[in-house]
Amino acid sequence: MSSVTVRVPAKVNVQLSVGPLREDGYHDLVNVFHAVSIFDEVMAKESESITVAVNGKWSDQVPIDDSNLAIRAARALAKHAGRTYGADLIIQKSIPVAGGMAGGSADAAGALVACNELWGLGLPFEDLMEIAGDLGSDVPFSLLGGTAVGTGRGEQLSELPTGGTFHWVFALANGGLSTASVYAECDRLREVSAAHVPWPQLDDSLMEALGTGDAYSLGAHLSNDLQEAALNLRPELAPTLDSGRQHGALGAIVSGSGPTCAFLAIDALHARDLAQSLTATGAAHTAVAAHGPVQGATLI
Numbered sequence: 468m469s470s471v472t473v474r475v476p477a478k479v480n481v482q483l484s485v486g487p488l489r490e491d492g493y494h495d496l497v498n499v500f501h502a503v504s505i506f507d508e509v510m511a512k513e514s515e516s517i518t519v520a521v522n523g524k525w526s527d528q529v530p531i532d533d534s535n536l537a538i539r540a541a542r543a544l545a546k547h548a549g550r551t552y553g554a555d556l557i558i559q560k561s562i563p564v565a566g567g568m569a570g571g572s573a574d575a576a577g578a579l580v581a582c583n584e585l586w587g588l589g590l591p592f593e594d595l596m597e598i599a600g601d602l603g604s605d606v607p608f609s610l611l612g613g614t615a616v617g618t619g620r621g622e623q624l625s626e627l628p629t630g631g632t633f634h635w636v637f638a639l640a641n642g643g644l645s646t647a648s649v650y651a652e653c654d655r656l657r658e659v660s661a662a663h664v665p666w667p668q669l670d671d672s673l674m675e676a677l678g679t680g681d682a683y684s685l686g687a688h689l690s691n692d693l694q695e696a697a698l699n700l701r702p703e704l705a706p707t708l709d710s711g712r713q714h715g716a717l718g719a720i721v722s723g724s725g726p727t728c729a730f731l732a733i734d735a736l737h738a739r740d741l742a743q744s745l746t747a748t749g750a751a752h753t754a755v756a757a758h759g760p761v762q763g764a765t766l767i
């Protein structure tokens with residue numbers, strides 16, 4: 468086999484509950500991930516060494532040195548297999564960079580699946596999940612896809628059945644936000660308010676909404692403990708969220724660490740109209756309609 472291609476989805480967090488800061492600098496979470504139909508593609512081609520190239524809209528914002536998460540994933544896989552392997556990784560990027568939609572994690576997950584196939588390793592999914600968890604808290608979910616609850620750092624996953632397809636609009640922002648800075652701002656706000664930080668709990672009403680496919684109830688129960696921090700760092704996101712609500716979004720929320728804003732629509736037609744309204748009114752410069760849940764990293 469001389470080349471393989473893997474398609475990997477973006478994510479939105481429909482519940483992101485952040486526990487107290489841990490000694491290792493991470494936070495324990497209840498993180499309800501939902502994979503949506505905005506995809507990066509990772510192609511792996513036979514080569515002597517491991518390299519990466521990035522094409523597409525956001526390519527100029529992605530590092531192509533050893534810090535690229537796809538390169539790190541390929542190296543971690545080769546190390547796990549105990550041999551030196553090579554692959555030219557070519558990423559077709561559609562997921563916003565540093566947008567809170569796990570774009571880098573998607574590329575890492577794509578590289579794991581693609582190189583496992585290209586190199587004929589045949590490693591089981593569980594091994595890939597373990598390597599994924601060491602690469603980043605969101606990487607296991609990019610492999611798994613669907614809808615799932617993440618605990619620990621977000622890397623310990625349990626799949627959640629959903630009762631239907633949900634329709635979303637994502638308002639993309641100019642420039643990204645660093646995930647670490649948003650968590651740090653969340654800690655700072657908590658320190659200032661001196662409020663007790665409760666242990667994160669799964670929202671039963673949200674679970675029921677997902678299970679029955681009730682978009683109205685899901686919209687009412689979306690929650691993100693990082694939202695206040697993201698809005699503090701990017702105050703211009705507040706009017707974007709308001710605008711989506713005014714145009715009939717069932718729920719409006721910052722996606723993960725932001726700055727992408729996610730809007731839950733009634734159906735596909737409403738999502739299309741909502742995307743148009745958000746751009747026509749200038750509330751977003753780009754708005755993309757998508758649906759979920761979709762599969763995780765998949766060979767195509």
Ligand SMILES: C[C@](O)(CO)[C@H](O)COP(=O)(O)OP(=O)(O)OC[C@H]1O[C@@H](n2ccc(N)nc2=O)[C@H](O)[C@@H]1O
Pocket residue numbers: 480483492493494495496498567569572602603604605606619620621646647650723724
């Ligand atoms: C905001 C989310 O995207 C929600 O899914 C994730 O929690 C972030 O996942 P990620 O981008 O894969 O993050 P990682 O690469 O593991 O960590 C980046 C940084 O985010 C912070 N971080 C991340 C995950 C977590 N549970 N607690 C944290 O405090 C830490 O400062 C860490 O150094």
Ligand SMILES: Nc1ncnc2c1ncn2[C@@H]1O[C@H](COP(=O)(O)OP(=O)(O)OP(=O)(O)O)[C@@H](O)[C@H]1O
Pocket residue numbers: 528529530534535536537558563564565566567568569570571572574575605643644646723724725
């Ligand atoms: N393959 C990659 N694609 C995008 N960014 C990458 C990649 N590899 C490394 N990076 C670096 O990681 C940073 C975060 O990018 P990413 O797109 O993963 O953020 P994010 O979507 O906000 O992450 P998350 O939602 O998982 O917190 C970027 O600013 C970039 O410097």
